[in-house]
Amino acid sequence: xxxxxxxxxxxxxxxxxxxxxxxxxxxxxxxxxxxxxxxxxxxxxxxxxxxxxxxxxxxxxxxxxxxxxxxxxxxxxxxxxxxxxxxxxxxxxxxxxxxxxxxxxxxxxxxxxxxxxxxxxxxxxxxxxxxxxxxxxxxxxxxxxxxxxxxxxxxxxxxxxxxxxxxxxxxxxxxxxxxxxxxxxxxxxxxxxxxxxxxxxxxxxxxxxxxxxxxxxx
Amino acid sequence: xxxxxxxxxxxxxxxxxxxxxxxxxxxxxxxxxxxxxxxxxxxxxxxxxxxxxxxxxxxxxxxxxxxxxxxxxxxxxxxxxxxxxxxxxxxxxxxxxxxxxxxxxxxxxxxxxxxxxxxxxxxxxxxxxxxxxxxxxxxxxxxxxxxxxxxxxxxxxxxxxxxxxxxxxxxxxxxxxxxxxxxxxxxxxxxxxxxxxxxxxxxxxxxxxxxxxxxxxxxxxxxxxxxxxxxxxxxxxxxxxxxxxxxxxxxxxxxxxxxxxxxxxxxxxxxxxxxxxxxxxxxxxxxxx
Ligand SMILES: Nc1ncnc2c1ncn2[C@@H]1O[C@H](COP(=O)(O)OP(=O)(O)O)[C@@H](O)[C@H]1O
Ligand SMILES: [Mg+2]
Numbered sequence: 001x002x003x004x005x006x007x008x009x010x011x012x013x014x015x016x017x018x019x020x021x022x023x024x025x026x027x028x029x030x031x032x033x034x035x036x037x038x039x040x041x042x043x044x045x046x047x048x049x050x051x052x053x054x055x056x057x058x059x060x061x062x063x064x065x066x067x068x069x070x071x072x073x074x075x076x077x078x079x080x081x082x083x084x085x086x087x088x089x090x091x092x093x094x095x096x097x098x099x100x101x102x103x104x105x106x107x108x109x110x111x112x113x114x115x116x117x118x119x120x121x122x123x124x125x126x127x128x129x130x131x132x133x134x135x136x137x138x139x140x141x142x143x144x145x146x147x148x149x150x151x152x153x154x155x156x157x158x159x160x161x162x163x164x165x166x167x168x169x170x171x172x173x174x175x176x177x178x179x180x181x182x183x184x185x186x187x188x189x190x191x192x193x194x195x196x197x198x199x200x201x202x203x204x205x206x207x208x209x210x211x212x213x214x215x216x217x218x
Numbered sequence: 219x220x221x222x223x224x225x226x227x228x229x230x231x232x233x234x235x236x237x238x239x240x241x242x243x244x245x246x247x248x249x250x251x252x253x254x255x256x257x258x259x260x261x262x263x264x265x266x267x268x269x270x271x272x273x274x275x276x277x278x279x280x281x282x283x284x285x286x287x288x289x290x291x292x293x294x295x296x297x298x299x300x301x302x303x304x305x306x307x308x309x310x311x312x313x314x315x316x317x318x319x320x321x322x323x324x325x326x327x328x329x330x331x332x333x334x335x336x337x338x339x340x341x342x343x344x345x346x347x348x349x350x351x352x353x354x355x356x357x358x359x360x361x362x363x364x365x366x367x368x369x370x371x372x373x374x375x376x377x378x379x380x381x382x383x384x385x386x387x388x389x390x391x392x393x394x395x396x397x398x399x400x401x402x403x404x405x406x407x408x409x410x411x412x413x414x415x416x417x418x419x420x421x422x423x424x425x426x427x428x429x430x431x432x433x434x435x436x437x438x439x440x441x442x443x444x445x446x447x448x449x450x451x452x453x454x455x456x457x458x459x460x461x462x463x464x465x466x467x468x469x470x471x472x473x474x475x476x477x478x479x480x481x482x483x484x485x486x487x488x489x490x491x492x493x494x495x496x497x498x499x500x501x502x503x504x505x506x507x
Pocket of ligand 1 (some may be wrong): 011014034035036037038039042043065087121
C-alpha cells in the first residue's frame with residue numbers, strides 16, 4: 001500500500017536518508033523506533049508531503065505521490081503530532097473543528113458549514129472517546145485539556161478514514177491517564193483493516209503493547 | 219451646525235471609514251496577517267472611482283469597480299507572500315509603494331476634484347442612511363460568509379495554519395482569497411471617502427491602517443470578543459467612536475496635522491491596555507500571596 005523506493009534526503013550537508021526502501025501492506029500497524037534525530041519525523045514529513053525528497057519515489061496504492069503537495073495528499077493521510085496544540089484550532093468550537101475535518105474529501109465551498117445531520121454524527125463519534133465531549137460541541141477547543149485535544153485530533157485525523165495514519169509520539173506529551181485513553185483509541189484504530197498506521201514511539205511499554213511490526217531508523 | 223447635524227455627520231464619517239476597518243479586521247484579526255496593502259488599495263479605490271465618475275460612469279458601478287481593483291491589489295500581496303515567500307509585512311509594503319505610482323498614473327496627477335459631479339452622496343440625512351445601509355449590508359454578507367465552509371476554512375487558516383494543511387486545505391489560496399476580500403473593502407471605502415469629500419488624493423490613504431486598527435481596538439475594548447457578528451458590529455461602532463473622539467479633539471483646538479500622532483497614541487494605549495491590565499492583576503495577586 002505504501003512503497004518507498006531509493007529515497008534520498010539531505011539537509012544541507014547532513015544525510016538523513018540514503019537509499020531508503022520501505023514496503024507496507026494495507027491495514028498493517030507498524031511501530032517506528034530510532035534515536036533522537038534519526039529521521040523519524042522527517043520520514044513522516046516526506047510521506048505527508050510537507051517536504052520533498054532529493055531523489056527516490058513514494059507510492060500509495062501504485063500512485064506516485066512523491067511530489068504531490070501536502071494539501072492534495074492530505075485526503076489519504078491522517079497525522080497526529082506529539083504537541084496536542086498542533087492538530088486543532090483553539091479559537092473555534094469542537095463542532096467547527098470536526099466540520100473542517102469532514103471536509104477533507106469535499107469542497108470548502110459556500111455551503112453553510114454546520115448542519116443538524118453533522119451534529120448527530122459528531123456526537124456519536126465524540127461519545128466513543130468517552131470524555132464527555134459529546135455535550136460540549138459549542139465549546140472552544142482551547143478550553144480542553146491536552147488529552148482531550150489529542151483525542152479530538154485523533155478523531156479528526158480518522159473521521160474521513162485515511163488510507164494511512166501517521167502517529168508521531170502522539171502520547172509523549174500527555175499525563176499517564178490521558179496517555180492510556182489515547183492508547184485505547186489507538187488500539188481501536190489498529191483493529192480497522194482499512195487504515196494503515198505508522199506509529200513513532202520512544203516508550204518501551206507502548207512498543208511492547210503494539211509491536212508486531214517494527215522499523216528501526218538509524 | 220446644530221447638534222443633530224454634528225451627530226449625523228460624525229456618525230456618517232464613522233460609517234464610511236468602518237468599511238476599511240472591516241477589511242483590516244479580516245487580515246489582522248481573522249487571518250493573522252499584518253497587511254500593509256490597505257493604505258495603497260484605499261487610495262486606489264478612491265482614484266479609480268473618481269476617474270470613472272469624471273468619465274460619466276454611474277457612481278454605484280464606479281464604487282463596486284473600485285472594490286474589485288482593491289481586491290486585485292490584495293491578491294497581489296497574497297501572491298508575493300505565499301508564492302514568492304516574501305514576508306507578510308514586506309509583501310504589503312511592496313504593493314502599497316507600487317500603488318503610489320499606479321494611482322498617480324490613474325488620476326494623471328496627484329489629486330482630482332469631483333466638484334459638481336453626481337456621486338452616491340447628496341445631502342446629510344440621506345448620506346447617513348446610505349452609510350448605515352452599506353455597513354449593515356457588508357456586516358451581514360461577511361457574517362454569512364464566515365458561516366460557510368470556505369469562510370470557516372479561512373478563519374481556521376488564521377488560527378492554525380499547520381492544522382489546515384494537514385486537513386487538506388490549500389492554505390495559500392485561502393490567504394490570497396482573504397487578502398482580496400479585505401482589500402475589496404479598502405477599495406470600497408476609498409471610493410466612499412473620495413465621494414464624500416469631493417476629491418481623490420494620492421495621499422488619502424496615509425495613516426488609514428492605524429485609524430482602522432484604533433477603531434478595531436476601541437470596538438474590542440468595549441465589546442469583549444464574543445462572536446464574529448458582535449465583533450463585526452463592534453468594528454463599526456469603534457470606527458464611529460473614533461470619529462467622535464477626533465471631532466472633540468479638533469474642537470479643543472488641536473490642528474488636523476496633529477491627528478496622526480494622536481491616533482497613534484490612542485492605538486498604543488488601547489493595544490497595551492489588556493497586557494498592562496494583566497500585569498497589574500498579577501502584581502495584585504503577588505502582593506496577596
Ligand atoms: N527542516 C529541516 N531543516 C534542516 N534540518 C532538519 C529539518 N528537519 C529535520 N532536520 C534534521 O534532520 C535530522 C532528523 O530529524 P527528525 O526527523 O526530526 O528526527 P527524529 O527521528 O527525532 O524525529 C535531525 O538532525 C534534524 O536536525
Ligand atoms: Mg521527531
